[in-house]
Amino acid sequence: MSLTIYLSGEIHTDWRQRIIEGCRDFDFSFSSAVTNHEASDAAGDVLGDEAKSFWRDHKSAKVNAIRTKNLIEKCDVAIIRFGDQYKQWNAAFDAGYCAALGKPYITLHSEDIIHPLKEVDAAALAWATSPEQVVEVLKYVASDN
Template structure:
């Protein structure tokens, strides 16, 4: 099974899920967007310097989209994490992309975001509050 990990990059939730799946000997491979801010922001820099930040961000977003869209299309299921420190607009976009493709996804966030994410959760196949719950769901799915 191929699992795409999307969203918040300030905690170790990805590692928790990957290690939890390894501990259960689950046959799962994981992909993710670039989780390094600096290199993600610079993804389009090889296409030439820009004098305005908008155009730098625009080019990098398009280059990053190649990676993200390819990974989402290739995955069997996506895990989309929303943290409490920053608004993850990119994660919401990934959820919408999954929904548009008919790609199953699981949201991962705490109860404080239930109202804000009601539409995103409404299209999800499951909502988890901990990485351990995600591991249990993946174990069930691949069983």
């Protein structure tokens, strides 16, 4: 089975690469939001300078949304990663968008943030605590057995 997988969320660890590497023997394609923090923050800068950071962020969020909306709409399944160091509000938004579209998603996060993510996890079809668990779920989904 061929799957298109969208990888959303935390950008400060190697979780994406671990999933991609673990799935190398399967017919999966992967996509993601821009993971370069500075580039993402500057996505709207080509549209002109802003005196207030709110408007700079607003424009960049909209430019980034062109990419993320299209990739989420085209994916078969999304992996939504919440890391320990930062709050990934964008990942929560992506999860909500997946839920609204009826796109299956898997959350990936540690046990210590179960409570704040209870609604996000309730709509997920699986919750994993490691990229390796995500790989095993994806392999199972794609298997012929």
